[in-house]
Amino acid sequence: MNTKMEKEAPKAIYKKRKVIVESVFDHMKNSGFRGFSVRGKEKVAGEFSLVCATHNR
Numbered sequence: 001m002n003t004k005m006e007k008e009a010p011k012a013i014y015k016k017r018k019v020i021v022e023s024v025f026d027h028m029k030n031s032g033f034r035g036f037s038v039r040g041k042e043k044v045a046g047e048f049s050l051v052c053a054t055h056n057r
Helices: 008-020 022-030 041-055
Strands: none
Touching (some): 022 041
């Protein structure tokens, strides 16, 4: 990763990730979602779907 990040093109792509992806998770956390209240892959997927649905309202 260090070798990859020495070039300018990957740096520019990685900078965009901060704006595009991280802001979504930040908004979810600020809305009160701090962790899952259920256990199991299927239940967690369902809970995360609900969180995403409320985010996309």
